[in-house]
Amino acid sequence: MWKGIPLFPDSASTYSDAVDYFYLALVGISIFFTLLIAALVVLFAIRFRAREGSAGATQIHGSHVLELFWTAVPLVIVMALFVWSTKIWFTITRPPAHAEQYYVTGKQWMWKIQHPTGQREINTLHVPVNVPIQLRMISEDVIHSFFIPAFRVKRDVLPGRYSTMWFEATKAGTYHLFCAEYCGTKHSQMIGSVIVMEQEDYQRWLSGAAAGETPQVQGEKLFAAMRCDTCHTGQPGARGPKLQGLWGQKVDLSDGSTVVFNEDYVRESILIPTAKTVAGFQQLMPTYAGQLGEDQILSLIAYLKSLSDPAQGGAKP
């Protein structure tokens, strides 16, 4: 009867087994304590039941030894569980270096995805097996949450701020993709599939899909089209700071503080240029809020990143 009725999810990422072992250990502990409590309750309810000729209650007020015992035992168990789960937590929240960057934009009620090689998809994410992949995600409206149960990972997708998650798939197949944060009328239809493919199948799929331009080429074109290059010329004495070789570096600000030149800072500077002005420059930049969508800002970020990547012809930091 239970054939075909799933009771346990697929396990298809590098850390999903670690999560499952932890889960099963907790299930074991829970069954033990639930049965212990149930057995004691049933035993006492029968053994000490009120009946004709029973001796009546023996007044026992308590026991310091017992109280200490059942304070210490749960404390030790939960602390051990805390340490174990925190190790898993850091595995899942810390991406490996050089994970491939994919971009995700959530909006009511769809997922827009762009591959590093430029392919765009909606509600479907094709990924190669055995490659660490990082998703950089942002929402155009309300809070969503990108959830792939088979990988045991989810992360809220916020408006106005990037969030990231990473995974490395271990098994080819098609898996559920859900929005896990309630986002309005069609929340339960903001779903899709994650299709994990063998490397060669993925390459074949990439060449078959309408490749379009890579995010950094799009970004480069936007950079010119929005006239960013009139100020950010890269020459000494320009009205805007030079952007080459800057990625990941600390930038001195006019108020004396510093900021890391990264995705969040770039996005903020495009939308609210007045927020943080680079030391030695006047605040001249206009805001691009309302003129650039989240997808376009992500393309600009990809382009600015490439300016600091020697492998892509960018300047060394």
Next chain:
Amino acid sequence: MSSTVQTHAPHAHSPHEHSGVAHAAEPKTNYLTANYGWKSWVFSVDHKRIALMYLFTIAFMILVGGVFALLVRLELATPAGDLLQSENYNKIFTMHGVVMVFFFLIPGVPAVLGNFLLPIMIGAKDLAFPKINLLSYYVFLVGILLTLTAAAMGGVDTGWTFYTPYSSTYANSQVALAAVAVFITGFSSILTGLNFVVTVHKMRAPGMTWFRLPLFVWANYATGLIILLSTPVVAITIVLVALERLFHIGVFDPAYGGDPVLFQHMFWFYSHPAVYIMILPAMGVISELIAAFSKKRVFGYPVVAFSSLAIAVIGFFVWGHHMFVSGQSTYAGVVFSVITMLVAVPSAIKVFNWVSTMYKGDVLLSTPMCYAIAFLGLFTVGGLTGIFLGTMGLDIHMHDTYFVVAHFHYVMVGGMVTAFWGGLHFWWPKMFGRMYPEAIGRVAAALMFIGFNMTFFPQFILGYMGMPRRYHFYPEEWQVLNLVSTLGATLLGISYLLPMIYLPWSLKFGKVAGKNPWGAKGLEWEADSPPTTFNFDKTPIVTEEAYAYPEGARHQPEAKVV
């Protein structure tokens, strides 16, 4: 406990001495018969009458929230959204949450049982501020009327959590009205909490020291403190949402320069302690039931009392465990997780002490005790599954799935609601002077236990497989488990309807109860059933600790119905 009014003969073990017949001989008015007419009720400042007004109001809200629950489960019997449109489905689960949380789970035990019993248990005539008590009821009623108005005018579809910026900017429904309703209802809680705290400090009868207080009083005292400290925060939060929604003042929506995660911090700073507002009074009820039906002092009384306070204090520092994947810092998550682990300990201590109370007792499995035992099982599962969600590595996967739904129903419905029914049966003879029918009471309790597990256990499995909560459509392979859950919910619904039928029936046809039908200790069992308006003819003088059952204490033969 207390042997009280010294002129009374000791009678704890002889309920027949106070049979109804004896009372019929010398007719005496009680709080129900003291005066008549609708004005004597709507303007009453008697804590017992106010408790009854709360009881009937809350019973109505249980039915309303129950109908919404039924619609949700009916819809989920099939994977396609074929019964309701998504818009309406979202409004229905929102209303289910709002009604049950704000109009049943939070006020259920304190406003009904606490209001009725707290003054009697400490030997007082009434709460410290009777008029504020009446005010709290009317504030509550206004909150209900506004909520029902919001429902009638098109409903709310934000979920009971009102997350921004969906609620503040995007939702196209009666969010502002519902927010005002919740805001107003919060003041009802605050007034009740204030009343309880002051009453416990100032109104205890002579000799009623802190460590002679029944644990139900301790639990309500701890709850009062949490209400006073946390409820104002949710009130402020709601005002900010309303300001953003009405005047576009940027607080939570990044489009206006706000921070959407800020709302979650403020919301859970109230709503996590609110979970303890719901469960602590229920734990107090369980202490009373297990002591009375084991004929024993609660094992480790001071430990149980202080564990309530420990839960109240630690409960303020765990709110971030609702936000592990929401974008708060990785290290903030670590801190919230370890504090969450700590709060598991006092809960575990309570369970072990309750079980130990039964050891070498004289255990009578009457209906209230059946509910108490059901509580022990369901609360244990609810508490243990809380550890799953408090451990971050696992919560990344579990967050916002049906595992969470199952967990909080085990704690809230399996815990608080079970204790509410147990307490209501236990004190029913005190409140109305009549016994409920025992046999059908036990059947209802057993049916509840079966129906409950059938409804919510499959949801743990669905949750681990990844079924997100608040889903109208779901993948077909999960239908069987959902169907089991829906069938279980039907049984559960029936088990909750039964007492709503036989309890009112007993008001006319039930056996007359007498002062102390259970032979239990506690000042409330030395007052008349139903009590007189001022509870005691003479202020009791307390000379014993709570639960002062003698060695060899036994249930009277009349109490043993089976």
